[in-house]
């Protein structure tokens with residue numbers, strides 16, 4: 001049994017399983033049954049994330065669609081590692097990676113390992129209500145702890161987390177280290193039914209995400225709708241030319257004015273996202289919309 005295998009098996013065995021109620025979702029061809037989230041499972045999480053799952057939210061529906069795309073990529077190409085990044089800070093990377101992880105963990109087949117690879121500005125513990133002192137990725141990569149000690153079990157039976165851990169002095173070195181590469185390779189090859197999601201720093205601030213993006217199967221670029229400058233998105237896409245950019249997720253879509261540039265938006269959708277050409281380098285409609293400033297309103 002490999003190191004990761006042992007660590008995850010132990011985490012799973014120790015986990016106090018909460019039985020969940022099941023109900024069907026007709027719109028999800030891959031997972032027809034889901035775990036219904038209970039207040040206990042969401043306890044301590046960022047209220048914004050709880051709000052996403054607190055009913056029939058449009059954003060939750062968008063995450064389900066994104067999950068479907070990811071699960072198809074896994075089925076067709078055995079892609080099971082995905083990194084979430086953005087051009088600039090505070091566009092919603094952590095919110096997106098945590099929400100996507102929860103959405104996938106609601107399914108009955110895939111388990112999810114969410115790894116906070118933004119070691120300078122970790123956010124996953126806050127988003128999911130994990131003890132901020134819990135050791136994590138940085139401690140493991142620095143050789144201070146075993147992987148097993150870095151894994152946090154969550155009240156969601158299929159979701160485990162590796163938080164960022166103690167803020168290191170050399171995050172870029174750790175990200176591009178051999179140990180990080182072997183962690184990804186091992187996770188990718190040994191756990192075909194596990195989706196591994198990496199939260200990461202913004203692309204235009206640091207090279208960490210570019211290095212990490214080249215090691216994972218898929219990359220999602222989060223764009224703050226109406227705020228991220230078109231040039232920043234362009235530059236980020238360019239920087240990510242060597243990665244497999246799965247698509248752009250348009251975050252804060254719901255806060256846009258009704259008319260955004262020349263586009264008339266459907267306000268019923270909380271989030272929007274665009275996809276490229278599946279598994280090449282590309283981007284979808286989200287990029288175009290993000291580049292148009294609203295003509296009439298300030299926001």
Ligand SMILES: Nc1ncnc2c1ncn2[C@@H]1O[C@H](COP(=O)(O)OP(=O)(O)OP(=O)(O)O)[C@@H](O)[C@H]1O
Nearest residue numbers: 048088089090091092093094095096121123251252
């Ligand atoms: N769709 C949304 N609607 C409302 N608030 C949001 C949304 N997405 C993110 N936020 C909020 O915006 C803030 C920044 O989001 P988040 O931490 O996910 O961004 P980030 O890209 O990870 O930031 P950083 O670059 O600092 O790591 C948080 O307070 C988060 O709760």
Ligand SMILES: [Mg+2]
Nearest residue numbers: 093094118123
């Ligand atoms: Mg973040």
